[in-house]
Amino acid sequence: MNVLFVEDEVKIANFVRAGLKEQGFVVDYCDNGDDGYFQATHNDYDVIVLDIMVPGKDGLAILKHLRKSGHNVPVILLTARNELDDRLQGLNLGADDYIAKPFFVEELVARIHAVIRRSVGDRQNLLSVGSLKLDRITRQVTCNNHAIELTTREFNLLEYLMRSPGQVFTRTQILEHVWGYDFNPNTNVVDVCIQRIRRKIDPLDQTVWIESIRGVGYRFRKPEL
Structure with missing residues (x-):
């Protein structure tokens, strides 16, 4: 499965990328919102893991533009902010899930699988030829x-x-x-x-x-x- 990961904190980025790759995900990584938005609109991903507070176009702006332009790829918001208003804003803009730092990679992996199942259905998760x-x-x-x-x-x-x-x-x-x-x-x-x-x-x-x-x-x- 293909994941776009947008996160500007290097230590977190390296840790999460390594964990996702160990679980078999193919990960494209960007450390700023402008590059992240470009990748999201020019490539096909199964899910986007998107930090809200990234340089350039912030995570909520990326999410808003993706949904307005018809991109329905599942998005999991990742942020240090855990206020109710932040969660509601992200979900109202079309986020599929929300996870606050700090977190375990295993939890992120479980949430990725969950949003993909909801978005494409079990039938498309089974390839049969x-x-x-x-x-x-x-x-x-x-x-x-x-x-x-x-x-x-x-x-x-x-x-x-x-x-x-x-x-x-x-x-x-x-x-x-x-x-x-x-x-x-x-x-x-x-x-x-x-x-x-x-x-x-x-x-x-x-x-x-x-x-x-x-x-x-x-x-x-x-x-x-």
Whole structure:
């Protein structure tokens, strides 16, 4: 799942980013509201974790503009202020949840899962293509009803491809989404990770679900009707 995290306090930002990544989230991070608003309006996220008191465009202003422009991505407000008026203002502007500092990352993760379930419904959290089923909440993958053990990176890559069967993704797109924008673009980690996923699926289903597109990248095969 893709998270946009907007927070200007470095220690909190590093702590939360590390915790979310350990839980398998792909995290884009901004330390100010202007960059956060740009990312929120130019990329697709499953949830935005947004500190109210950030430099530039503040969190409430970002939320207000997102909702006015029709962006319905779930938003969790994060702030040191715990006054009732602040909570009500955020919720009235369209926030899906509110969490006050200090907090445990485990609580934030639980709230993220909750708002995503409410926003998209359980059906969209279960990706099913052919013999493969991937649960985005429990992070379980099965093939022909047999469980497949995937690493966090393998799961995120498979989810990324399964969300758009038939669409071709370049290696650069996969790197940016699964590994992050600051990863070395000349690495072969995408190919290695694809090979590992295939080796885990092949004994359970001989169908080549992840197809190589020569000179371009990869796509997840559309099932035959």
